[in-house]
Amino acid sequence: MPGLPLAVSGLRLAFAGADVIDLPSLAIAPGTMTVLSGASGSGKSTLLYLLSGLLRPDAGSIAWAGTDIALLGESRRDRWRRKEAGFIFQNFHLIEEMSPLDNVLVPIWLDSFSANAKRRRALDLLRQLDVPAERDSVAKLSRGQQQRVAIARALSGNPSIIFADEPTASLDAAAGETVAAILQRLAREDGRTVVVATHDPALKVLADQSLLLDHGKREPAP
Amino acid sequence: MNPFPIAWASLRRNSFTGVLFLLIVALAVALGIAISAQERALRIGSARAADKFDLIVAAPGSHNDVLFSTVYLDPTAVELLDPAITRLLFEEAEADFVAPIGFGDAIGSDPVVGTVAPFVDHLSGGLAEGRLFEDINEAVVGALSPHAVGNELEVSHGHGGATGTDADAAADAIEAGEAVPGGDGDHPHITIVGRMQPTGTPWDRAIVVPIEYNWAAHGLGTGHLPQDTHIGAPFDPDALPGLPAVVVKPKDVAAAYGLRAAYRTPQSTAFFPAEVLVELYALLGDATAIMSGLTLAAQALVVAAILAGIVAILDLQRQRFAVLRALGASPLFIFTTVWIYVAAIVVTGALAGLVLGWGAAWVVSDLLAQSTGVAMRAEIGARELSLVSTLVGLGLLLAVVPALIIYRRPVVDALR
Known part of the structure; x- marks a missing residue:
């Protein structure tokens, strides 16, 4: 699945009269990993939500391969996300009452009644990520394994773009390195566009592009 | 999705x-x-329990009380119907049968009810076991009665009260067609000769005796001349005692309404159980x-x-x-x-x-x-x-x- 290029221009989002995001331009090439970094409250998660269409900007465009998602209505943005994007979160946000396999199939159920056709792919993803698929609940897995289930879930719809919000923040160093390596592989080997909001220096090292934010504005790299 | x-x-x-x-x-x-x-x-x-009680004739008073005591065998004190009215009822050409109902006795907690054999047959729709009573000291029990055919029982006056006294003397008197000595409280032994089919009514627990037994046990004669030992109709018009209720089976619907109207007098009342139930x-x-x-x-x-x-x-x-x-x-x-x-x-x-x-x-x-x-x-x-x-x-x-x-x-x- 080749990734999609991103072109952002004049992006602005204000809250209570103050700009929380002010980004004149940003370009991301497919097959790369871009890291959004900055201190807490710098706006990196907000920018990630804007780029994924979860938030709508007050001004500007967010064009993924020419599709300006800032102009799309809610239902079309939902459909775009289902088709093009996968999401990874700091706290994994898996459904504990489900098995690893069923968690991976969740994005499929958002679109189709039956996930049977995608079951093989889900199992392959879990195997590739070294997660025991047969467990009856993801709660019984280690935190590293849970994050890998979350990665498999993000990949189950075979998306072009992966958004990751602090994907290593709640993992130990070893598990964090594994996840960082997987994200890098998704960009470099699979050709997907990977956008990561993180504090983790290890991810910054692996990134093709790094964007440092301060109060929603781009800061020059140190 | x-x-x-x-x-x-x-x-x-x-x-x-x-x-x-x-x-x-x-x-x-x-x-x-x-x-x-x-x-x-x-x-x-x-409603089903009252189904077979087509028309009830009783002394003027509460229909509810008569209904509950006659159909549901609820021990309630009711006025007795004037024998003159009973006499008229027995002469009714519009009735298939006229069944006097007498109650007031019990064996343990099971009520003893007096009536005539055709009503037992009508209520039960044929017996499940044995035969209908043919003698004053014979009885038929309801389907749920614990008493077996062939058992001999001693009846007590009132519901669930003590057993009667001098029962054998009373039995002898009844057998001889004489008035029972001592009147109220003299209850001879009875023999169970049959068991009714289930009726879904409190009669399923009853011990049903000839009405003559009921009268005789209360010192009221047998409804027949002293020498007459047969049971059931015809009764001697001059020997009929008062009755708590009479169940009449009219020949048809018109007869039912005709009889109901005819017996709504100052001396009697007549009603369909359904109208009270409604x-x-x-x-x-x-x-x-x-x-x-x-x-x-x-x-x-x-x-x-x-x-x-x-x-x-x-x-x-x-x-x-x-x-x-x-x-x-x-x-x-x-x-x-x-x-x-x-x-x-x-x-x-x-x-x-x-x-x-x-x-x-x-x-x-x-x-x-x-x-x-x-x-x-x-x-x-x-x-x-x-x-x-x-x-x-x-x-x-x-x-x-x-x-x-x-x-x-x-x-x-x-x-x-």
């Missing part, structure tokens, strides 16, 4: 609370079902309607309270729904998931309540049948199904409220 796996997982997340909500709905529904089914069982059972049912129906209304209102409040609880429970899962939105779930998917969650609790609770209510009504019917002798069977009918459907419909409609509340929650706030 397939929201079922997510709805199921959400139900499992708070399974204890879910089961608790389900039980509350079930109990609320069961209460309504039990009241409704029980009321109908009582109505049908009591009045009672009207009263019962009003009470049931009020109770059903209150039950439905209580159920609606229960559902509303549960929906509020569900909103609180699902609000704890708002992050889960936000994540689903981030993964691309449409608002419709979230709405449907929440709606299924609520519907599963309401529908399962209502169905469990239907079964529970039916079971409760069945148990209560059984207990009531045991205590009254009136056969009752609680069944789920259109009214109960309609009650459940109304509640389920209301629940499914109200389920939209938490669904709307949850799907409108801001996604990004819940993700942070």
Whole structure:
């Protein structure tokens, strides 16, 4: 699945009269990993939500391969996300009452009644990520394994773009390195566009592009 | 889309609370079902019990008292019908048979009722065992009576009182066609010669004796000349004593209404059991309607309270729904998931309540049948199904409220 290029221009989002995001331009090439970094409250998660269409900007465009998602209505943005994007979160946000396999199939159920056709792919993803698929609940897995289930879930719809919000923040160093390596592989080997909001220096090292934010504005790299 | 796996997982997340909500709905529904089914069982059972008592003629007074004492063998003191009226009834050409009914005695807790053989045959529709009584000291027992054919029994005066005295002397007197010495309280032994088919009435527990036995045991003669030892009609018009009630089987509907009118006089009253029951049912129906209304209102409040609880429970899962939105779930998917969650609790609770209510009504019917002798069977009918459907419909409609509340929650706030 080749990734999609991103072109952002004049992006602005204000809250209570103050700009929380002010980004004149940003370009991301497919097959790369871009890291959004900055201190807490710098706006990196907000920018990630804007780029994924979860938030709508007050001004500007967010064009993924020419599709300006800032102009799309809610239902079309939902459909775009289902088709093009996968999401990874700091706290994994898996459904504990489900098995690893069923968690991976969740994005499929958002679109189709039956996930049977995608079951093989889900199992392959879990195997590739070294997660025991047969467990009856993801709660019984280690935190590293849970994050890998979350990665498999993000990949189950075979998306072009992966958004990751602090994907290593709640993992130990070893598990964090594994996840960082997987994200890098998704960009470099699979050709997907990977956008990561993180504090983790290890991810910054692996990134093709790094964007440092301060109060929603781009800061020059140190 | 397939929201079922997510709805199921959400139900499992708070399974204890879910089961608790389900039980509350079930109990609320069961209460309504039990009241409704029980009321109908009582109505049908009591109506069926009175089926074979076509027209009752008695002394003027409360129809209810006569009905309850004659049909349901409820020990009630009633005025005795003037023998002159009984005499006229026995001469009625419009009656298939005229059955005098006498009561006031018992063996243990089982009532001893005096009547004539044709009425026993009519009530029972043929015997299950043995034969009808042919002698004054013979008896036929109801289908549920513990006494076996061939048993000899000693009758006591009154209901459940002490046994009589000098029974053998009384028996000798009766056999000889003489007035029983000592009058009230002299009860000879009786032999059971037959068992009736089940009638679904308190008569199923009764010991049915010839009316002559009943009269003789109370010192009233036998209704025949002293030398006449036969039992049943014809009776000697001058030897007839007073009676608590007479059951008349008219030849046809016109005759029934004619007889009813003819015997509504200052000396007697005549009524169809159905007309008394209809009045009672009207009263019962009003009470049931009020109770059903209150039950439905209580159920609606229960559902509303549960929906509020569900909103609180699902609000704890708002992050889960936000994540689903981030993964691309449409608002419709979230709405449907929440709606299924609520519907599963309401529908399962209502169905469990239907079964529970039916079971409760069945148990209560059984207990009531045991205590009254009136056969009752609680069944789920259109009214109960309609009650459940109304509640389920209301629940499914109200389920939209938490669904709307949850799907409108801001996604990004819940993700942070």
